[in-house]
Amino acid sequence: MEDFWENIYTYATSWVKEAGEMIKDSFSKELLIETKSNPNDLVTNMDKDVETFLYEKIQETFPTHRIVGEEGHGTDVTSAEGVLWVIDPIDGTMNFVHQQRNFAISIGIFENGVGKIGLIYDVMHDELYHTIRGNGAYMNDIKLPMLTESPVKEAILSLNATWVTDNHRIDPAVLSPLVKDVRGTRSYGSAALELAYIAAGRLDGYITMRLAPWDFAGGLVLIEEVGGVVTNVYGEELNILEKNSVFAGEKAFHKEVLQTYINKKR
Ligand code: 2AM
Ligand code: CA
Ligand code: CA
Ligand code: CA
Structure with missing residues (x-):
């Protein structure tokens, strides 16, 4: 079972890093900015491109897995049965557009509703927060300690x-x-x-x-x-x-x- 999640984790981290490079490269190109539910709710071509990139990689490699993403993939997914990837291609789009920093790619992978893998990639700082359930959480190579009480x-x-x-x-x-x-x-x-x-x-x-x-x-x-x-x-x-x-x-x-x-x- 260990190998099963490690294999998925290895693919997921390499795709997230690749997606981070796509985002950095986009700064030298024109960004298309649109609004969604209201004038402050922004979406760009990069949000969509990164989601499509991740979606296609997952589909190709793990055809039985299900995928839900912010930019339109998985609107038909109504049950958490099996392996489910929950993806935000760019979290903090307003920061991405206005500040070119303080945004992240986020992925949670679940099995029958139980969280197994968590990945959050702070692209501009090249900081990947990652975990495989039961194996500790890390920021890049640094192990994150258990949280201590805070009044x-x-x-x-x-x-x-x-x-x-x-x-x-x-x-x-x-x-x-x-x-x-x-x-x-x-x-x-x-x-x-x-x-x-x-x-x-x-x-x-x-x-x-x-x-x-x-x-x-x-x-x-x-x-x-x-x-x-x-x-x-x-x-x-x-x-x-x-x-x-x-x-x-x-x-x-x-x-x-x-x-x-x-x-x-x-
Ligand atoms: P997003 O950038 O992926 O849309 C901003 O405070 C945080 O709230 C971000 O993580 C943002 O995610 C999220 N958020 C959720 N719904 C939102 C909405 N309708 N408009 C703007 N931000 C939203
Ligand atoms: Ca959004
Ligand atoms: Ca988000
Ligand atoms: Ca988003």
């Missing part, structure tokens, strides 16, 4: 300012006391990188009210491998085929936040 008052929380201003997904009064009590807040604009940073111990938690499976699939496997927790914002298990709120974090921090801040206000 709220010493924690760094990642969240988008939207969730403590008027919005239609959560009462700002729920999260604003938490924002006041933590040591600091950050917002990087790439859910995948925010999740990778939790796995690397650089952030203690990340809260967002709406993510798609491809935003959290790779990060979920990485965080679980270092003893962290990934649920929805109310502490409930995530479904790998559905959009959800996401609350990822170090275990003690996650528990304290649910008990003291979120569940009290429900």
